Amino acid sequence: MLPGILFVCGAVGLYMVSFALNKKTAAPEGLSKIDALKCGACQNFACTIKQTLEEEEAV
Amino acid sequence: MTWTVFFTAIFSAMLINNVVLLRFLGVCPFLGVSKKTESALGMSMAVTFVMVVAAAVTYPLYYLVLKPLEIEYVQTIAFILIIASLVQLVEMFIKKFSKKLYKSLGIYLPLITTNCAILGIAVQNITDNYADLYGIGPGFFVAVVTAFGAALGFGLVMFSFSSIRERLDAATNLPESWRGVPVSLIVAGIMALAFLGLGGIV
Amino acid sequence: MAANVAKKTAKKTPGQLANFTKGFIKENPVFVFLLGLCPALAVTSTLETSLGMGLLVVFVLVLSNIVVSLIKNFIPKEVKIPSYIVIISTFVTMVGLLTEAYAENLFESLGIFIPLIVVNCLILGRAESFASKNNVVSSAIDGLGMALGFTFALMLIGVSREFLSTGAIAYGEYLPLGVSGSIFNFDTHLFNMAVFGGPAGGFIVIGVILAILQAIDLNKKKKAEIARQKMIEEKKRLALERKRKKELESAGGQA
């Protein structure tokens, strides 16, 4: 029982830490804005770029 | 085990079991990111990179961690989380260290977390049981080579499909109701038929 | 049971009914948004596998929508997406284990597409765009409606492909129904186009369905356009009549 639960906890932790680290890392200068057109056709909701775009739109 | 195993693995993953056309993995980016040849190539490069790394990580994870601990049942969640973190880490490193690489791959990397081809190949490498066929060590190389071949196949199809699509979009004599996605799907179907013919290559 | 809940609530508030039915045609995830095309192509060679896949998605989508909307206030914004992925993959793993235990034929035929439900954009999409902003009941109904719409789309593709490739619709083969057999069994070579059971057929069938939907859509638009044109003409005619009337009146006044 224990190894399974611990493993899942570990994997979750690893993912979230890497996610947070990635979010903290700023994109290189001049590349923070992504061409919205290039993103348009894709329906992927996990895409962080799409999120940032939406957030910017909302602002 | 000989070199022929690797060549067989590469060709069969690339042509005979083409991820997109014959196994339906990664159809979303296939239709979504294939409007321009340039973006299709960018996506293919990102997929190649992540697919190989993901195969190289998930295979030992399964055989060195999950199996000895007898927790094979967490495979699905383990793989998706590992691949997702991998993508995040790769994106972070690219952001930090290579502006050029980020410029060409940056848009596509985040899409890859939920690309079924990556997870699909990782799972396939386990269910195809290379470890039993070749032993755990050599099986690792076969798994990585298979992933590479699959990514090559993805790139090949993406490139040719986007080239066709660029012309399709310019075609004006198409019936209106077929324009856009429907005709693209028909083209993909014809391409799949063509790829069926490659079945006897290995 | 969930369907009953949906109906009851739907009676009370007409908004919920629309919330439930929108996934079938208007916002159908496969035909309109092209979400989840991988399973829509891969597991739809027969009606039963399509239905099986659809049911698994119903299970995962409803549960993940409920859980996401329940805990939406506790999840820090920074780790929103990762949390959703964890929740979804938990349910997918559970569903996979249950399927292997109780419907092993379905498990065999769906193969790697069961773990791949995790990366089905539909599920993450609903969690992200609907469940994280709405209450539990609405999220559950939305999930159910969307998943049933997805199932409907899969079954439509599945029934076309199975019929074209075998000339019959088999049942009891993959789902543990207890009985098996086939319906519409045309024992003729006319309905035996094996290519539709294969990869190429999947693309072509979806392409044709999308073209038909697009044609219907265009037709509607055209009709609306004609109606609008007629209305405009009518208005013009009325305006003209009024104008003439005025002219006549003014002429009469002069006389």
Place this chain on the structure above:
Amino acid sequence: MLDKLRIALVLLIIGAVSGTLIWGTHTLTYDRIQENRARARLAVYVEMFPELDVLDGMLFEEVTQGLVQQKITMRNAAGDLIGYAFLGSDTNAFGFIDVVIGIDPSGKIIDVIITDHSNTETYVRPLVANYFENFQGQDITDVNYDANTGATQTYTSVQRIIEAAKLLVAGDPVLEAYQSLFTTVERYEAVQTFSAGDAGTVEEVSLYDNSDDLVGTVYTGVITYEDETFEMGFAVNADETFAGIIFFDEAAQEAFASAVAAFDTFKDVDLEAIDLDTLDDEARINVLKDFASGLLRILLLDDEELARLLQFDFNAARAGESSVPESERLLETFAIFDEEDAFSSQVYIGETDGYGSNPIEMWIVIAADGTIKNYAIVDHNETDGLGDIAFDAMEILLGEENTDNYNQSDAYTGATVTGNAVRAFIDDALADFNERTGD
């Protein structure tokens, strides 16, 4: 800081809850999944025995009965016996073939299934489709094979495996005959064939018990009495004492009962001490006496070299010096001289590569006049049917002049590889012989 702690806490809770949920589902479904996987793995058995309890109901036993390697006892969930399955494998000229035979407790064949093979698929498929149904419902101890199969290699292999399974079910009459003298015998193996003078051609069979220790040796041959032939065996204990006479046929056993009883006086007597003259002068006993004396003449020769030599030629007095010919197939050759010390024949011993994985060990004797006088295949693992054709052809060659007759013999045609191997051996031997005799 507080924010980060909160994130960590949420993260921990989500991970723990999801881990627990997955573990719970796993515990709930574990047994069923294992059973389903076992079912899938053992699908061929489940197909034959639908009520089979795949987790506890299968008892696997390794057996060595000819081509059958595994006997599986099938029980249902209630523990009742529902049948047996036999897993056999054969190698024929086109490759291997694995066959599973399922029978119900009464011995009726449920089904015969080819699980794996490397035979030509286009031959196997029609065979399975058209002829295998014939097996279903037949009693395994009396299987009626379909004569219209075109006698393909595949069908022959299946026949051979069914025959081996039949012996497992019905018992092997040959083994039972051995067991009447040596109660502990579990397995027997033919070691070599040689000619033993009056006894004719004799096959030496070693008998082993279940721990694979040699318990005895039986020399089997054929006797003729009143124009009828009977197969019998001369049994010798492991300590070189006489054990008894065996008849394999029940009728023969009865007919010769008194004669066999007469031999009982030699039981446990050293072979050397056996004096056949003490036996009564009676027709049936005399036939056995002739066989025994011919055999004993060979067996009692102390000098190993001479014994071997005498296997080739009874009239030999001494062997010439052994040498190694140049051919890679011929390992040893020596001349034989008769009692007048004149050159009688030349013996060639060697091995030649045939179809099987091991070479064919054989020897031939070429008489002074250049005819092939005698030969023996000591060991081979050629495909039985094919090998036999070639070896039968050798019989035809016996006594042939030193000509090209054996090359013209079309008796080989059935087994080209084996035939060519044997031919090459004879070629080499004849070449060496001609060189020696200066032809």
